[in-house]
Amino acid sequence: MEALLALTIGAVVAAAVYLMLSGHLLRFIFGLVLISNAANLTIFVAGRLTQGAPPLIAEGADAPAALVANALPQALVLTAIVIGFGLFAFAIVLVFRAWTEVGTLHPDDMTLAEPRENGK
Amino acid sequence: MSWALALPLVLPFATAVAAFLFRTSPSGRLLSLAGALALLLAAAFLMAEVLSSGVVAGQMGAWPAPFGITLVADLLSAVMVLITAMVAVAIAAYAFADVDADMERLGFHALFHILIGGVVGAFVTGDLFNLYVWFEVMLIASFGLLVLGGRPEQIDGGVKYVALNLVSTIMFLTGIGLLYGMTGTLNMADLSTAVDGADQGLLTVVAMLFMIAFGVKAAVFPLFFWLPAAYHTPAFSVSALFAALLTKVGVYALIRMFTLVFDHDVGFTHTILLWVAGLTMLTGVLGAAAQTDFRKILSFHIVSQIGYMVMGLALYTPLALVGAVFYLVHHIVVKANLFLIAGVANRIAAGTELSRIGGLYKTAPLLAVLFLIPAFSLAGFPPLSGFWAKFVLVRAALDDGAWAIAAVALVVGLLTIYSMTKIWAQAFWEPHPDNWDPTLDDLTAREKASYLLPIAGLATLTVIIGVFPEPFVAFAERAAAQLLSPDAYVAAVLGGGAR
Numbered sequence: 074m075e076a077l078l079a080l081t082i083g084a085v086v087a088a089a090v091y092l093m094l095s096g097h098l099l100r101f102i103f104g105l106v107l108i109s110n111a112a113n114l115t116i117f118v119a120g121r122l123t124q125g126a127p128p129l130i131a132e133g134a135d136a137p138a139a140l141v142a143n144a145l146p147q148a149l150v151l152t153a154i155v156i157g158f159g160l161f162a163f164a165i166v167l168v169f170r171a172w173t174e175v176g177t178l179h180p181d182d183m184t185l186a187e188p189r190e191n192g193k
Numbered sequence: 194m195s196w197a198l199a200l201p202l203v204l205p206f207a208t209a210v211a212a213f214l215f216r217t218s219p220s221g222r223l224l225s226l227a228g229a230l231a232l233l234l235a236a237a238f239l240m241a242e243v244l245s246s247g248v249v250a251g252q253m254g255a256w257p258a259p260f261g262i263t264l265v266a267d268l269l270s271a272v273m274v275l276i277t278a279m280v281a282v283a284i285a286a287y288a289f290a291d292v293d294a295d296m297e298r299l300g301f302h303a304l305f306h307i308l309i310g311g312v313v314g315a316f317v318t319g320d321l322f323n324l325y326v327w328f329e330v331m332l333i334a335s336f337g338l339l340v341l342g343g344r345p346e347q348i349d350g351g352v353k354y355v356a357l358n359l360v361s362t363i364m365f366l367t368g369i370g371l372l373y374g375m376t377g378t379l380n381m382a383d384l385s386t387a388v389d390g391a392d393q394g395l396l397t398v399v400a401m402l403f404m405i406a407f408g409v410k411a412a413v414f415p416l417f418f419w420l421p422a423a424y425h426t427p428a429f430s431v432s433a434l435f436a437a438l439l440t441k442v443g444v445y446a447l448i449r450m451f452t453l454v455f456d457h458d459v460g461f462t463h464t465i466l467l468w469v470a471g472l473t474m475l476t477g478v479l480g481a482a483a484q485t486d487f488r489k490i491l492s493f494h495i496v497s498q499i500g501y502m503v504m505g506l507a508l509y510t511p512l513a514l515v516g517a518v519f520y521l522v523h524h525i526v527v528k529a530n531l532f533l534i535a536g537v538a539n540r541i542a543a544g545t546e547l548s549r550i551g552g553l554y555k556t557a558p559l560l561a562v563l564f565l566i567p568a569f570s571l572a573g574f575p576p577l578s579g580f581w582a583k584f585v586l587v588r589a590a591l592d593d594g595a596w597a598i599a600a601v602a603l604v605v606g607l608l609t610i611y612s613m614t615k616i617w618a619q620a621f622w623e624p625h626p627d628n629w630d631p632t633l634d635d636l637t638a639r640e641k642a643s644y645l646l647p648i649a650g651l652a653t654l655t656v657i658i659g660v661f662p663e664p665f666v667a668f669a670e671r672a673a674a675q676l677l678s679p680d681a682y683v684a685a686v687l688g689g690g691a692r
Contacts, residue, residue, distance in 0.1 A: 098356075111367075112363050112366040112367045112370065116366070118370075118374070119370045119371060119373050119374025146370075149322055149369075149373075152326065153366055160329070160333060160336075163333065163337075163355070164355055167340065167348065167355055170340075171348050171352050174343070175349055180353070185345050186346045186350040186353075186422055186423070
């Protein structure tokens with residue numbers, strides 16, 4: 074299961090890097106969404122995968138009796154997803170504003186803040 | 194104990210809420226300044242606590258470490274919080290004149306204090322994932338501040354800033370995941386011992402992920418391109434705030450992680466850091482030499498100065514870390530001040546492009562003097578703070594036999610003087626190209642006070658550090674000693690001898 078997930082993460086990262094390097098801001102955002110999910114999966118796998126053992130503690134006990142699933146990575150991933158959602162919402166609006174204000178989504182043509190020498 | 198730690202975190206967020214509620218009335222900015230002053234008091238209290246009783250740690254929600262989130266302040270954290278609070282006060286006062294009602298209505302003061310809260314959080318947290326959260330808090334507030342106003346240049350610079358910082362964030366997150374998978378803990382003090390049992394080769398790989406992630410934040414070569422693309426576009430208060438604090442949080446995180454956790458293969462990791470430091474200094478200062486805009490020159494100088502701090506970490510001797518800590522504090526004060534001065538120059542001389550302004554020396558000699566202090570300090574003239582910072586670092590390099598990096602540091606100092614004289618000659622010395630004399634008298638008395646008092650305050654601080662360096666160096670020595678032998682830090686977090 075770990076190997077399968079590791080391969081999945083690799084494939085997602087490859088696709089994300091391809092999108093991010095393709096020279097278009099909208100694709101860059103899609104790549105970013107993909108790669109952030111790859112990072113979340115990494116955390117999830119790093120917490121070890123345990124099947125069919127919910128992290129429940131019996132009444133009266135302080136610790137689970139047997140090996141149970143690790144609950145911490147899920148908390149971390151959840152936090153990362155929530156934060157990522159906010160950041161991507163902002164990034165998408167920013168890209169939209171770039172389209173209306175700057176008039177292009179190709180980073181190479183965005184030279185308002187750093188104009189080229191000898192005019193355009 | 195934990196109140197001293199929590200208060201500098203609670204105050205900025207409380208102020209942000211209050212300032213947001215009053216964003217349409219003039220009392221919003223007063224609240225903002227009051228909040229910054231309260232933060233300064235809280236930071237001073239934390240500093241007193243750390244000075245008297247050593248490393249202070251508090252467990253949030255009373256979850257024992259390493260299971261809960263730990264807040265912890267050693268001397269380095271405490272001094273960073275204190276200097277952050279000082280810069281916050283200066284910029285909150287400066288914003289009275291610099292930030293217009295439109296930006297205030299859009300929530301400038303709220304975002305400003307959220308950013309300060311994020312920065313303080315990053316300095317006092319003892320938990321790696323919590324550090325990621327504070328980075329995000331800081332980042333989202335900085336996104337907002339950067340594009341506030343929405344001019345096309347801001348959007349353009351903002352896109353690059355946002356894109357590269359998000360990539361760095363994801364690298365950081367991946368690094369956290371892998372480190373957790375290897376050690377089973379995220380508490381930084383616990384990590385410092387837990388990594389001993391991990392596969393050392395893999396650990397170095399993870400260390401590289403962290404180096405790249407923090408390197409983007411700190412704007413080191415070759416990861417700094419987002420900085421000069423964006424820092425000259427927003428309001429001057431925002432530029433000064435970013436220049437003073439954001440990259441320094443990256444440097445702080447580098448110093449923290451590469452003294453506390455990743456000290457297993459110093460020969461490899463810190464050699465890379467040394468190369469990075471040298472190239473950062475050189476590319477930054479050469480980039481600045483090619484620029485002709487007040488703020489763009491200063492932006493590139495942030496990059497070159499970051500190189501000095503990384504150099505202190507990379508040499509990894511006690512004296513070099515003293516230099517890094519000293520440099521960190523000195524640079525925050527000086528760089529914030531230079532951007533604030535650029536703002537005043539822009540206001541009275543109508544521009545920041547050096548060929549289009551001039552004559553400031555003739556009619557605004559006070560501003561000229563106030564510019565000379567941080568500018569010479571940045572270049573490293575005695576007896577200003579920058580001289581001692583560079584002196585300690587170069588001395589450490591020579592003691593260590595690292596001739597090349599010492600030579601680079603000195604040459605970059607010389608080139609810094611070139612950039613500063615360029616600004617001096619064109620903005621202050623030469624007459625204004627349109628044949629009129631910019632003067633401070635165009636400003637109302639209130640504007641003058643709100644512009645010049647923060648600048649004068651920060652300049653005074655620079656002079657004080659320069660003329661009486663002894664206590665500051667002694668302090669940096671203690672902070673560096675704590676960094677190099679983190680036993681007290683680990684004991685304070687994990688409750689002495691528990692492990």
